[in-house]
Amino acid sequence: GAVVSQHPSWVICKSGTSVKIECRSLDFQATTMFWYRQFPKQSLMLMATSNEGSKATYEQGVEKDKFLINHASLTLSTLTVTSAHPEDSSFYICSAELSMGPGTGELFFGEGSRLTVL
Amino acid sequence: AQTVTQSQPEMSVQEAETVTLSCTYDTSESDYYLFWYKQPPSRQMILVIRQEAYKQQNATENRFSVNFQKAAKSFSLKISDSQLGDAAMYFCAYDPKTSYDKVIFGPGTSLSVIP
Numbered sequence: 001g002a003v004v005s006q007h008p009s010w011v012i013c014k015s016g017t018s019v020k021i022e023c024r025s026l027d028f029q030a031t032t033m034f035w036y037r038q039f040p041k042q043s044l045m046l047m048a049t050s051n052e053g054s055k056a057t058y059e060q061g062v063e064k065d066k067f068l069i070n071h072a073s074l075t076l077s078t079l080t081v082t083s084a085h086p087e088d089s090s091f092y093i094c095s096a097e098l099s100m101g102p103g104t105g106e107l108f109f110g111e112g113s114r115l116t117v118l
Numbered sequence: 119a120q121t122v123t124q125s126q127p128e129m130s131v132q133e134a135e136t137v138t139l140s141c142t143y144d145t146s147e148s149d150y151y152l153f154w155y156k157q158p159p160s161r162q163m164i165l166v167i168r169q170e171a172y173k174q175q176n177a178t179e180n181r182f183s184v185n186f187q188k189a190a191k192s193f194s195l196k197i198s199d200s201q202l203g204d205a206a207m208y209f210c211a212y213d214p215k216t217s218y219d220k221v222i223f224g225p226g227t228s229l230s231v232i233p
Contacts, residue, residue, distance in 0.1 A: 107221060
């Protein structure tokens with residue numbers, strides 16, 4: 001199956017700093033990737049849809065200036081948490097769908113990134 | 119608006135036994151995908167099973183099978199011969215084919231497997 005790699009898997013940063021999380025599709029091209037946030041024992045909350053070569057589409061209530069998304073190539077999307085604060089601490093997950101061939105709807109997920117802001 | 123409901127926050131099953139996880143959804147669409155995803159303690163989500171709404175036959179994947187009742191908008195997952203590695207969070211998900219690929223996840227069911 002298709003592989004999505006997310007890096008880093010965990011990061012600790014000081015309040016006020018920025019953190020970048022990468023999401024790569026290793027063996028397929030992904031024109032669209034998705035970024036989720038997950039709180040403990042809760043479901044995935046879609047933050048934004050990342051589109052290759054264009055601006056991301058943010059869900060209602062998600063600050064686009066706080067969570068910068070860049071999808072510069074067909075295999076890489078990045079999420080930058082700017083001026084991070086303790087309330088931004090969470091588990092962030094990316095996913096991608098195959099761009100070519102018959103659609104199956106299946107999403108391929110990265111390993112997730114746990115962010116802790118001190 | 120589409121919604122996905124999982125009424126069982128937690129379930130447990132004895133090893134080698136069978137367990138059924140419930141999922142209901144609400145939509146006005148006629149064609150869509152339904153999925154069950156598993157999130158083990160490692161936290162990476164993986165696909166368990168997939169169902170296309172226009173297919174009446176229930177999907178099966180080895181020990182995993184679904185009971186898809188389109189009229190009732192129900193999509194339950196049956197795990198047979200449960201194994202310790204089945205312990206995880208299970209999320210039911212709805213994908214509206216006709217919309218812009220925005221998958222909706224249910225709140226999840228935490229499954230414990232008792233040795």
